[in-house]
Amino acid sequence: MVLEIAKPRPVWQIMFSTHHTDVGLLYLITSIAFLFLGGALALAMRAELFLPGSQIIQDSMTFHRFFTVHGTTLIFLFILPFAAAIGNYLVPIMVRYKDMAYPKLNAVAYWMIPVGAALIWLGFADFTWNAYPTYSILRAPGPAADMWIFGLKILGVSSILGAINFIVTILKCKHPDLPLSKVPLFAWSTLIASVMILVAVPTFAAALLMLLTDRLGVSGFFNPAMGGDPIAYQHLFWFTFHPEVYILVLPAIGMMYEIIPRFSRKPLFSSGSGIAAFILLGIVGFASWAHHMYATGMSFTEKTVFMIGTLAAVPGSAMHVFNFFATMWGGRIRFSTPMMWSVGGIALFFAAGSGGVLNTAMPLDFITHDSYWVVGHFHLFVFGTIAFGSIAFLYYIFPFVTGRMYNEKLGQLHFVLAFIGAVIVFFTQHILGLFGMPRRVFDYPPFPEWIAMNQIATVGAMIIGASMIIFLINMIHSSAKGKEANMDDPWGIGGKYYFPHRVKTPHH
Amino acid sequence: MSGHSSWPEWVYIGVVVAILVWVGADSWYIEKLIDHAPEDAEIIKVTGQQWFWSFEHADGTKEVGELHLKKGHPYKFEVQSKDVIHSFNIHDYTVMMDAVPGRINTVWFVPDEAGEFPIQCREYCGLIHYNMRGTLYVEES
Numbered sequence: 001m002v003l004e005i006a007k008p009r010p011v012w013q014i015m016f017s018t019h020h021t022d023v024g025l026l027y028l029i030t031s032i033a034f035l036f037l038g039g040a041l042a043l044a045m046r047a048e049l050f051l052p053g054s055q056i057i058q059d060s061m062t063f064h065r066f067f068t069v070h071g072t073t074l075i076f077l078f079i080l081p082f083a084a085a086i087g088n089y090l091v092p093i094m095v096r097y098k099d100m101a102y103p104k105l106n107a108v109a110y111w112m113i114p115v116g117a118a119l120i121w122l123g124f125a126d127f128t129w130n131a132y133p134t135y136s137i138l139r140a141p142g143p144a145a146d147m148w149i150f151g152l153k154i155l156g157v158s159s160i161l162g163a164i165n166f167i168v169t170i171l172k173c174k175h176p177d178l179p180l181s182k183v184p185l186f187a188w189s190t191l192i193a194s195v196m197i198l199v200a201v202p203t204f205a206a207a208l209l210m211l212l213t214d215r216l217g218v219s220g221f222f223n224p225a226m227g228g229d230p231i232a233y234q235h236l237f238w239f240t241f242h243p244e245v246y247i248l249v250l251p252a253i254g255m256m257y258e259i260i261p262r263f264s265r266k267p268l269f270s271s272g273s274g275i276a277a278f279i280l281l282g283i284v285g286f287a288s289w290a291h292h293m294y295a296t297g298m299s300f301t302e303k304t305v306f307m308i309g310t311l312a313a314v315p316g317s318a319m320h321v322f323n324f325f326a327t328m329w330g331g332r333i334r335f336s337t338p339m340m341w342s343v344g345g346i347a348l349f350f351a352a353g354s355g356g357v358l359n360t361a362m363p364l365d366f367i368t369h370d371s372y373w374v375v376g377h378f379h380l381f382v383f384g385t386i387a388f389g390s391i392a393f394l395y396y397i398f399p400f401v402t403g404r405m406y407n408e409k410l411g412q413l414h415f416v417l418a419f420i421g422a423v424i425v426f427f428t429q430h431i432l433g434l435f436g437m438p439r440r441v442f443d444y445p446p447f448p449e450w451i452a453m454n455q456i457a458t459v460g461a462m463i464i465g466a467s468m469i470i471f472l473i474n475m476i477h478s479s480a481k482g483k484e485a486n487m488d489d490p491w492g493i494g495g496k497y498y499f500p501h502r503v504k505t506p507h508h
Numbered sequence: 509m510s511g512h513s514s515w516p517e518w519v520y521i522g523v524v525v526a527i528l529v530w531v532g533a534d535s536w537y538i539e540k541l542i543d544h545a546p547e548d549a550e551i552i553k554v555t556g557q558q559w560f561w562s563f564e565h566a567d568g569t570k571e572v573g574e575l576h577l578k579k580g581h582p583y584k585f586e587v588q589s590k591d592v593i594h595s596f597n598i599h600d601y602t603v604m605m606d607a608v609p610g611r612i613n614t615v616w617f618v619p620d621e622a623g624e625f626p627i628q629c630r631e632y633c634g635l636i637h638y639n640m641r642g643t644l645y646v647e648e649s
Contacts, residue, residue: 060635128632134609135592139558139634224610230593231608273517295595295630296606297613300543304536311528318524322517357528361535363542366604370595370630436599438630441638445626 018103021500023110024088025401030113031081032394032475035387037121038073039468041066046425046461049454052446060442064126065144067440071129072148075248076155077117079382082390083251084109084162087190089397090258091166093498094187095174100165109165112158116151123147128440130237133222133230137214149212156205163194163201170194184498185274189254192282193247199286200247204240207233231296238289246285246313249381250278252389253320256342259396260324262495263339264331269323277319284313294365303362310360317353321346336491337411341392344419348384348426352377355430370440373433376426384422391418391471398478399485400500406482410474417467424460428453545616549584552577556587556594556607559636561627573642575627577619578649584616595631598644606631619646 014022045066048057057063088106092099100106125131125148127140136145170191174183183191211233213219220226222233261268268274287309294303324346333339355377358364368374391414398406432453437444444450486492487499552575553564563571577583587596589607597604598617605615627642 060638064632064635064637132593132632135632135634139592229610231611270514270517273514295604296608297611300539303539307532307535311532314528315521315524319517319521322520326517357531361531362539363535363602367599367602369604371599436597436626436628438597438628440632443638445641 018099018107020088020092020100020103020106023100023103023106024085024500026110027081027085027088027113028394028401030110030117031078031085034073034077034081034117036468036472038070038078039465041070041073043461043465045070046458048442049444050458051455052444052451054443057442061126063442064128064440065124068125068128068148069120072120072152073117074382075129075244076152077113077120079248079252079386079390080155080159081110081113082394083190083193083248084159086186086251086255086390086393086397087162087166089401089500090498091169091187091190092173093500094184095170096178097169097173097175101168101173102165105161106165109158109161112154112161116154116158119147119151119154123151130234131211132237133211133214133233134224136211137222140215142215146212146215149208149215153205153208156201156208159197160201163197166190166194167198181272181275185257185268185271185278186251186254188275188278189250189257192278193250196243196247196250196282196285200240200243203236207236207240210236231293234293234296235290238292239286242289242292243285245378245381246281248386250281252345252386254278255389255393255396256324256345258498259338259342259392261327262497263334263336263342263491263493264328265334265493265495266327266331269326269329273319274323277316277323280316280319281313284309284316288313288360291360291365294362295369307360307362311357314353314357317349321350321353334491334493336493337406337408337415338392338396340412340415341388341395344415345385345388345392348380348388348419348422351427352380352384355380368433370438371433372429372437372439375439376429376433379426379429380422384426388418388422394475397500398475399487399490400497402479402482403485403487404478404482405485405490406478407474410470414467414471414474417470418464421460421463421465421467424463425457426460428457428460432457545584545614546582549582549616551584551586554585554587554596554607555590556596556629556633556640557590558592558634559629559640561596561629561640561642574645575642576645576647579619579622579646580649582616582618584614587613587615592633593631594629594633594640597628597630598625599628600625601644604630619644622646622648 014025044056045063048055048063123144125140125144127136127145170187210219210221214222220228222228222230257268257274288306290298290302290306291310359368359377395406395411432450435449437450550566555562560573563575585596587605587607589609591609594607595604596607601617601619603615603617605613623646625644627644629637629640633640
């Protein structure tokens with residue numbers, strides 16, 4: 001057990017440990033802290049947009065810095081570290097190895113995150129998380145922009161190191177008696193996401209360097225005045241960050257694969273189809289990046305190619321949804337908190353995916369692109385699917401980490417409020433986009449429809465905010481004073497768990 | 509794969525693929541229809557810069573922040589930018605094209621209703637992006 005009740009350890013022993021559950025705990029706490037920080041920025045932005053005119057934020061530049069740091073934080077400092085946290089806890093146990101393959105590298109990969117995070121938060125850049133040139137190279141104020149570039153560089157190296165570690169652990173250190181096809185689906189999702197990181201992230205690392213030298217004025221890769229092309233950056237960026245969508249979503253789906261059969265008290269419908277869908281998404285995810293760029297003046301042929309590539313990724317996601325429902329079908333389902341979050345996450349995943357099919361349909365993209373539709377759409381993914389899966393798993397792993405049980409009623413209340421809030425905010429934002437409101441605006445003209453829908457969205461966001469406060473109270477209170485959990489079977493549903501607290505290797 | 513029958517999954521995948529093929533084919537068809545501007549479309553040069561739109565008609569008339577067009581007549585916009593990326597957008601007519609420095613992008617439309625319509629910027633372009641707005645006036649011909 002990590003935070004033993006019986007034998008508490010001083011915090012520095014956990015901080016300087018290279019043991020996989022300790023590094024996992026560091027990742028876990030860091031990611032949850034940044035979930036709250038990034039979420040607070042979102043609430044401030046929603047409060048600002050409640051009415052036209054300036055409300056609580058005085059100037060547009062501050063607002064721009066808020067949405068830039070909000071996006072960067074939640075992607076790189078919440079979702080990615082959270083997946084790494086759960087991977088650290090469970091992957092070595094799932095492949096029956098004593099630790100990660102390279103424990104020191106593991107700790108190094110974690111400790112790069114606070115450094116990158118400090119650069120991003122102290123800089124507080126304003127050029128959106130895309131950092132599109134030529135704004136980012138000619139007009140974005142430094143040193144914030146440069147600090148963002150260095151911060152992302154460090155976080156990119158961190159995720160590459162983590163990915164190498166997971167790949168070696170799963171492929172090389174797994175127990176010889178355990179064939180790859182029998183490796184649990186969460187470890188599979190981590191494997192595929194890690195391979196995708198190795199292929200995708202170096203491209204953005206190169207783009208970041210070019211952005212930096214362009215900002216310094218010594219090169220003109222993306223500056224048309226020096227013979228460059230700003231659209232080249234968008235290709236490099238999205239070649240990394242469309243696959244990144246799958247890098248983020250696969251571990252969350254893997255977590256649901258761990259939870260749903262267990263709480264349905266039924267074996268998984270088809271592990272083979274889950275693995276096939278992971279591999280399919282891992283490959284096809286690379287064929288769709290330029291669907292973010294239809295409006296940059298692409299030719300008809302280019303748009304068609306990337307539309308087909310995007311549509312081709314849908315069957316893989318649909319197979320996962322089918323697998324979940326077929327597993328639940330006829331099961332004796334126990335709707336404990338982790339199960340509620342997982343099922344809610346699948347519902348919103350379905351909604352997000354359906355919206356995605358419309359986005360990629362070429363003529364419709366010109367209605368939705370860069371409008372609030374897109375904001376609603378990808379938040380259904382990153383919040384509705386990925387954060388829901390992650391929070392589900394946080395409740396699930398909570399008793400194994402702390403030895404105590406969270407408060408079930410508060411956990412369910414957290415889910416109900418967050419689900420209602422998510423539907424109110426993100427569905428409304430879709431419609432707001434159809435009414436033409438652009439994203440990334442500090443202020444908007446007083447069209448009655450825009451005001452009404454912004455107010456609905458703000459109310460929804462505040463509901464999510466309230467649910468997250470309940471969550472925070474539950475986590476802090478339960479880890480200190482909660483009931484002791486029955487560590488063999490915290491929910492009384494039977495079956496075999498992967499027990500991080502039973503890890504035999506001594507802490508080192 | 510475990511021992512149970514997998515035909516429901518194949519039927520389901522078949523339905524999903526059929527829907528995707530339909531969406532893809534239909535959007536391919538519509539996009540092909542609107543890909544090329546009509547021959548008689550009047551060319552209007554649109555220039556975005558921080559933080560306003562300016563327009564130049566075929567006869568050399570220039571307008572800033574306002575655009576006056578005639579109902580029922582096809583227009584082809586040549587969109588360009590003087591500084592950073594903007595996105596020229598008349599939402600009511602689904603006119604949407606990025607203004608990229610160093611490039612000229614084209615988009616066309618036929619206003620079929622008289623009235624006033626907002627013009628806005630849809631790509632983040634800095635300090636006053638939120639207020640980079642203009643108005644399209646469509647007049648009866």
